[in-house]
Amino acid sequence: MTYRGQKSMVPLQSFYPYLAIIFLLFHVLHLSSIEAQNDGFTIKLFRKTSNNIQNIVQAPINAYIGQHLMEIYIGTPPIKITGLVDTGSDLIWIQCAPCLGCYKQIKPMFDPLKSSTYNNISCDSPLCHKLDTGVCSPEKRCNYTYGYGDNSLTKGVLAQDTATFTSNTGKPVSLSRFLFGCGHNNTGGFNDHEMGLIGLGGGPTSLISQIGPLFGGKKFSQCLVPFLTDIKISSRMSFGKGSQVLGNGVVTTPLVPREKDTSYFVTLLGISVEDTYFPMNSTIGKANMLVDSGTPPILLPQQLYDKVFAEVRNKVALKPITDDPSLGTQLCYRTQTNLKGPTLTFHFVGANVLLTPIQTFIPPTPQTKGIFCLAIYNRTNSDPGVYGNFAQSNYLIGFDLDRQVVSFKPTDCTKQ
Numbered sequence: 001m002t003y004r005g006q007k008s009m010v011p012l013q014s015f016y017p018y019l020a021i022i023f024l025l026f027h028v029l030h031l032s033s034i035e036a037q038n039d040g041f042t043i044k045l046f047r048k049t050s051n052n053i054q055n056i057v058q059a060p061i062n063a064y065i066g067q068h069l070m071e072i073y074i075g076t077p078p079i080k081i082t083g084l085v086d087t088g089s090d091l092i093w094i095q096c097a098p099c100l101g102c103y104k105q106i107k108p109m110f111d112p113l114k115s116s117t118y119n120n121i122s123c124d125s126p127l128c129h130k131l132d133t134g135v136c137s138p139e140k141r142c143n144y145t146y147g148y149g150d151n152s153l154t155k156g157v158l159a160q161d162t163a164t165f166t167s168n169t170g171k172p173v174s175l176s177r178f179l180f181g182c183g184h185n186n187t188g189g190f191n192d193h194e195m196g197l198i199g200l201g202g203g204p205t206s207l208i209s210q211i212g213p214l215f216g217g218k219k220f221s222q223c224l225v226p227f228l229t230d231i232k233i234s235s236r237m238s239f240g241k242g243s244q245v246l247g248n249g250v251v252t253t254p255l256v257p258r259e260k261d262t263s264y265f266v267t268l269l270g271i272s273v274e275d276t277y278f279p280m281n282s283t284i285g286k287a288n289m290l291v292d293s294g295t296p297p298i299l300l301p302q303q304l305y306d307k308v309f310a311e312v313r314n315k316v317a318l319k320p321i322t323d324d325p326s327l328g329t330q331l332c333y334r335t336q337t338n339l340k341g342p343t344l345t346f347h348f349v350g351a352n353v354l355l356t357p358i359q360t361f362i363p364p365t366p367q368t369k370g371i372f373c374l375a376i377y378n379r380t381n382s383d384p385g386v387y388g389n390f391a392q393s394n395y396l397i398g399f400d401l402d403r404q405v406v407s408f409k410p411t412d413c414t415k416q
């Protein structure tokens with residue numbers, strides 16, 4: 001299996017569901033429009049007034065049980081979809097009625113029959129072949145199957161409908177013929193707040209490949225709030241022009257191509273725990289870390305993991321928990337205050353990224369009272385490492401596919 005969809009590759013003992021809080025965010029869509037045509041898509045910029053300020057296309061994102069959810073609207077009338085944000089895969093899909101096999105979701109299922117702009121893609125369409133798993137159904141629909149690293153799976157038909165985003169000025173931006181999977185049979189580790197998944201990889205069907213060129217380039221930025229941030233607090237994902245990460249404190253590392261264009265690989269040279277430097281094993285080449293918002297922890301190749309693990313244990317002035325088999329081999333501590341742990345510096349080519357315990361330790365949930373666990377796991381096979389969403393929190397991170405770089409800027413994402 002390829003690296004597409006690294007979503008939750010590891011069972012995470014510490015991610016127990018906690019009380020669901022209903023989203024309070026509600027965006028009113030103003031109608032009246034300007035239209036533009038590009039590459040077969042129609043973009044409609046809905047404006048309240050007729051000024052010419054450039055909108056930055058945005059979507060709110062918030063944290064829920066180790067994953068991050070992004071809001072977009074699909075259909076006519078627009079239905080709010082909250083989808084898991086995954087830079088490690090390319091397909092956008094949502095659970096659709098009629099449901100042959102779906103996981104539980106708290107919001108009603110998207111019903112294609114209720115959208116006046118919904119269309120199934122024909123399997124004769126070149127769009128069907130943008131996804132390598134598109135096959136013809138007897139009705140000539142484009143059936144797809146799309147799997148993830150944790151064995152989650154979605155099956156359904158490829159479809160097009162109008163998608164609507166928000167913007168920095170509050171004005172909705174909508175585009176027609178947005179391509180996504182209408183998932184009629186979806187299984188795996190999804191939670192009831194996830195109505196689907198938003199693939200943000202570099203491949204042709206991803207959100208950024210679809211909308212980037214329409215809004216000033218294939219680039220986007222994200223600011224993920226830390227784990228356990230109140231679900232009502234959202235930060236923003238920005239797309240295209242205006243999404244660049246600029247200013248003081250920005251560090252930048254090149255994206256290194258590897259296999260498919262889906263994945264965002266960067267090169268990690270080594271890690272410092274406070275002042276002690278541990279190099280990446282020299283037999284491991286470039287493109288050794290996948291930047292993946294769909295995987296919560298960091299996964300490191302075993303040799304580097306073992307050294308970082310030992311040194312973190314050295315630097316924390318508490319006794320690790322050894323009497324709780326449910327924690328497995330994780331490095332965990334019991335403390336009623338915030339955990340005081342070392343600062344880790346990830347030395348990427350050209351970019352030193354500093355991580356504090358907020359980004360490296362899973363804090364306690366109501367179910368794991370007082371227990372903090374290191375959010376860095378042991379990669380016991382020869383697959384590349386993963387720079388997961390925990391470590392990405394409280395950084396404004398820009399993915400610029402046109403320039404082939406990733407930029408990091410320390411930012412309090414709860415205030416962004």
Ligand SMILES: *[C@@H]1O[C@H](CO)[C@@H](O)[C@H](O)[C@H]1NC(C)=O
Nearest residue numbers: 099100101153155185186187
């Ligand atoms: C749904 O997909 C699963 C996994 O591929 C399969 O075992 C099951 O039969 C499917 N269910 C239906 C109703 O098609």
Ligand SMILES: *[C@@H]1O[C@H](CO)[C@@H](O)[C@H](O)[C@H]1NC(C)=O
Nearest residue numbers: 098112118119120141157184
């Ligand atoms: C699209 O395909 C699905 C699944 O095959 C089907 O249930 C639905 O009726 C189709 N919708 C339209 C508008 O053709």
Ligand SMILES: *[C@@H]1O[C@H](CO)[C@@H](O)[C@H](O)[C@H]1NC(C)=O
Nearest residue numbers: 136137138143155156157184
């Ligand atoms: C195509 O997808 C539809 C709806 O998901 C399903 O009912 C049908 O069995 C699939 N057909 C093939 C040939 O995969």
Ligand SMILES: *[C@@H]1O[C@H](CO)[C@@H](O)[C@H](O)[C@H]1NC(C)=O
Nearest residue numbers: 302305306309329378379380
């Ligand atoms: C990482 O995994 C390897 C292989 O399973 C094991 O030998 C090693 O002890 C693990 N490292 C730690 C620190 O648990």
